[in-house]
Amino acid sequence: MNLALVWHYAPSLISGFGVTVLCWAVGSIVGLALGIVIALASEIRLAPLRWLLRVYIEIFRGTPFLMQLFILYNGGPFIGLKLAATTAGVLGLGLYSSAYYAEIFRGGFASVPRGQIEAAMSIGMTPLSTLLRVRFPAALVAAVPPIVNTLIVMSKETVVLSIITVPELMYQVQTMAAETFTAFDAIFAMAVFYWLLVEVVSRLGRRLEKRVTLFLARPA
Amino acid sequence: MHPQVILHSLGYLTQAAGVTLALSLAGIVLGFLVGAAACIARLSGRRWAAALGAAYVSIFRGVPLLVQLLFIYYFLAELGFNVPALVAAVGGLALASGAYQAEILRGALNAVPRGQSEAASALGFAPVDVWRRILLPQALRISIPPLINEFILLLKASSLVSVVGIAELTRVSMNIATMTYRPLEAYVGGGLFYLAINLCLSGIGLLAERRFGKAGAI
Amino acid sequence: MSTAMIEARGVGKRFGANEVLRGVDLDVGRSEVVCLIGPSGSGKSTLLRCINFLEAYDDGEVRIEGELIGYEKASDGKRRPMGARRLREMRREIGMVFQHFNLWPHMTALGNVAEPLKRVRKLAAGEAEERAMDMLKRVGLAEKAEAYPSRLSGGQQQRVAIARALAMQPRLMLFDEPTSALDPELVGEVLEVMRALATEGMTMLIVTHEMGFAAHVADRIAFIDQGRILEQGPPRQVFHESSEPRVRQFLQTYHDRNAF
Numbered sequence: 001m002n003l004a005l006v007w008h009y010a011p012s013l014i015s016g017f018g019v020t021v022l023c024w025a026v027g028s029i030v031g032l033a034l035g036i037v038i039a040l041a042s043e044i045r046l047a048p049l050r051w052l053l054r055v056y057i058e059i060f061r062g063t064p065f066l067m068q069l070f071i072l073y074n075g076g077p078f079i080g081l082k083l084a085a086t087t088a089g090v091l092g093l094g095l096y097s098s099a100y101y102a103e104i105f106r107g108g109f110a111s112v113p114r115g116q117i118e119a120a121m122s123i124g125m126t127p128l129s130t131l132l133r134v135r136f137p138a139a140l141v142a143a144v145p146p147i148v149n150t151l152i153v154m155s156k157e158t159v160v161l162s163i164i165t166v167p168e169l170m171y172q173v174q175t176m177a178a179e180t181f182t183a184f185d186a187i188f189a190m191a192v193f194y195w196l197l198v199e200v201v202s203r204l205g206r207r208l209e210k211r212v213t214l215f216l217a218r219p220a
Numbered sequence: 221m222h223p224q225v226i227l228h229s230l231g232y233l234t235q236a237a238g239v240t241l242a243l244s245l246a247g248i249v250l251g252f253l254v255g256a257a258a259c260i261a262r263l264s265g266r267r268w269a270a271a272l273g274a275a276y277v278s279i280f281r282g283v284p285l286l287v288q289l290l291f292i293y294y295f296l297a298e299l300g301f302n303v304p305a306l307v308a309a310v311g312g313l314a315l316a317s318g319a320y321q322a323e324i325l326r327g328a329l330n331a332v333p334r335g336q337s338e339a340a341s342a343l344g345f346a347p348v349d350v351w352r353r354i355l356l357p358q359a360l361r362i363s364i365p366p367l368i369n370e371f372i373l374l375l376k377a378s379s380l381v382s383v384v385g386i387a388e389l390t391r392v393s394m395n396i397a398t399m400t401y402r403p404l405e406a407y408v409g410g411g412l413f414y415l416a417i418n419l420c421l422s423g424i425g426l427l428a429e430r431r432f433g434k435a436g437a438i
Numbered sequence: 439m440s441t442a443m444i445e446a447r448g449v450g451k452r453f454g455a456n457e458v459l460r461g462v463d464l465d466v467g468r469s470e471v472v473c474l475i476g477p478s479g480s481g482k483s484t485l486l487r488c489i490n491f492l493e494a495y496d497d498g499e500v501r502i503e504g505e506l507i508g509y510e511k512a513s514d515g516k517r518r519p520m521g522a523r524r525l526r527e528m529r530r531e532i533g534m535v536f537q538h539f540n541l542w543p544h545m546t547a548l549g550n551v552a553e554p555l556k557r558v559r560k561l562a563a564g565e566a567e568e569r570a571m572d573m574l575k576r577v578g579l580a581e582k583a584e585a586y587p588s589r590l591s592g593g594q595q596q597r598v599a600i601a602r603a604l605a606m607q608p609r610l611m612l613f614d615e616p617t618s619a620l621d622p623e624l625v626g627e628v629l630e631v632m633r634a635l636a637t638e639g640m641t642m643l644i645v646t647h648e649m650g651f652a653a654h655v656a657d658r659i660a661f662i663d664q665g666r667i668l669e670q671g672p673p674r675q676v677f678h679e680s681s682e683p684r685v686r687q688f689l690q691t692y693h694d695r696n697a698f
Contacts, residue, residue, distance in 0.1 A: 058415070059415060061418075062372075062414060062418040062419060063411045063414045063415050063418070064376040064378075064379035064380075064390065064411075064414060065376070065379075066379045066380065066390055067379060067390060067393070067407055067410055067411045067414060068411070070393070070397070070403065070407040071403075071407040071408060074397060074403035074407065075403045075404030075405075075407055075408070078404045079404065156283075156284040159286045159287060160286060160380070162286075163383070170287070177294070184295050184298055187287065187290060187291060187295060188291075188295075190287055191283045191287050191288075191291065194283050195278070195279060195282035195283050196282075197282075198281070198282035198283075199278065199282060335538055335540035336542060338492060338536070338540060339541075339542070339602075341529070342490055342532070342534040343530065343534075343554040343602070343603070343606060344526040344527065344530030344554070344606075345526070345554065345558060346522075346526060346557075349557045349558075353557060357544050358542075358543065358544050
């Protein structure tokens with residue numbers, strides 16, 4: 001391990017780490033928000049809209065994230081969409097993950113027994129409060145485990161952003177590799193970093209899962 | 221948009237799609253062998269084997285595929301092992317996919333109700349017959365839909381092997397983009413190929429789900 | 439030869455700190471039908487599962503026709519778990535029927551019955567299927583031979599499960615709440631098959647909540663509570679003349695629930 005070298009590159013590695021986490025967080029928020037909107041919109045009984053949303057989901061789930069980034073970042077300017085690499089990266093991550101989140105929320109809403117909604121309506125709750133107070137919390141029970149899973153998958157997808165020159169961790173490590181010809185330590189450290197990240201997030205996820213499904217737990 | 225760019229490169233793209241499909245197929249098949257071995261190790265009841273299997277799954281699911289690929293390709297070279305790009309690519313895909321497939325298989329085995337093997341034991345079945353006749357046939361059925369799903373994910377992930385220079389669909393799309401100065405058309409063209417393959421696969425997956433998804437239900 | 443079919447002596451079983459069986463003694467003679475009754479959690483299913491060693495008992499002995507099941511004497515005088523092969527040989531003589539049927543969903547009704555004949559009795563496929571078909575006829579399901587379990591009602595599934603156990607020509611049969619998972623209207627057909635078996639002289643040990651069936655078919659009733667047999671005797675005695683307060687309370691609850 002060449003610690004002096006890693007030390008020398010520490011500032012750019014740390015900033016890369018920051019960019020990675022930021023892209024992941026912002027991209028996930030965009031994706032989750034879009035996902036909920038799509039899931040709710042596809043409940044509207046309007047065939048063309050449903051069809052359109054289906055196509056959206058199939059396209060974003062059916063093609064590699066890297067191809068989507070290329071289209072957005074390299075192809076965008078040809079239709080007047082000039083984005084900075086980081087903006088394109090975050091937007092891309094948001095769009096890509098939104099297709100997965102939309103399916104997760106759709107499944108979540110579908111898992112809420114019809115009787116619960118009927119119960120809410122029969123005591124005179126408005127559709128909005130039924131959605132917020134009954135359907136959404138109940139849907140989360142089914143949705144949290146796959147959401148956590150998708151969050152983890154997306155944290156790993158941020159690495160791909162380096163290919164379109166977003167200055168995230170992988171990009172900094174590769175720059176370091178190109179300049180010093182010895183990036184073994186750095187890339188090894190990065191593998192460890194991601195592994196830790198995934199382990200921590202999955203553990204937190206399992207705790208969140210317990211929390212959300214607390215009322216399902218049987219008394220011991 | 222100049223769709224003719226796509227039309228002109230149809231031949232290249234088709235060929236590249238074949239490479240992508242072949243890479244992914246090799247990755248999923250080899251990954252199945254690796255995954256089955258890891259799954260057996262985890263269920264073997266031997267502590268060190270179980271720990272080894274769990275560590276493999278945790279590491280290869282936790283580290284991004286791109287990092288794994290660069291590790292295999294560049295840094296094994298740095299250590300003096302010259303790994304051909306194709307071997308690095310297929311090996312990387314197989315190792316990454318194996319970790320996921322190990323979990324799919326483990327989940328499927330756990331999904332076979334305990335009473336199934338208990339009934340066999342009560343009738344005097346030997347353990348090998350319990351595995352061969354009761355557990356495996358059901359577990360394989362249960363795991364077919366998630367394995368097809370895993371194949372779709374792997375096919376998409378295979379776009380990353382473009383970084384080690386293999387002329388698969390993503391790499392060829394990049395080349396066409398550079399040559400024609402028409403990145404939008406080139407990538408849309410490549411993307412359509414991925415989409416077509418994956419839609420076929422998820423169609424097969426849906427059929428498999430209908431055929432096998434409920435086989436475990438009593 | 440007058441050894442009992444089942445001889446249980448001082449059988450004890452713990453799950454962690456939970457003592458499920460506390461020194462159970464029970465004999466079942468040849469061609470005898472014994473019903474185990476008692477509140478849920480009393481240990482009756484565990485006792486049944488100890489008899490074919492699906493559950494390993496900790497203390498005491500269970501003998502099948504005089505032979506100890508599950509353990510063998512080691513040279514140092516202590517006992518150790520018996521060899522897997524010998525255990526399998528003993529188990530194939532003991533038929534077992536489960537609460538949840540445990541049919542194999544990837545095989546047809548006929549396949550379920552024929553499979554153990556092929557794997558365990560090593561019969562040729564044709565012979566196994568012939569015998570399996572005879573068994574299905576016996577439980578009245580010949581016309582369902584090619585149906586998969588998911589296409590059968592609960593009662594039909596349980597009859598197939600009984601046929602599967604019977605096809606092995608066991609010397610005794612264990613029933614673990616065979617009708618508890620069934621809709622009320624399907625209980626009768628299963629009990630009918632069991633009644634016929636009893637008439638033919640099969641040795642049967644049955645865990646059940648069907649008191650009417652127990653009263654009519656059993657030679658003896660054993661009442662278990664908190665891991666002990668509190669009372670046993672002919673149905674008349676246990677059901678009507680018991681002086682044991684726990685037994686009377688249990689039967690009273692049972693009657694209250696079923697009275698309308």
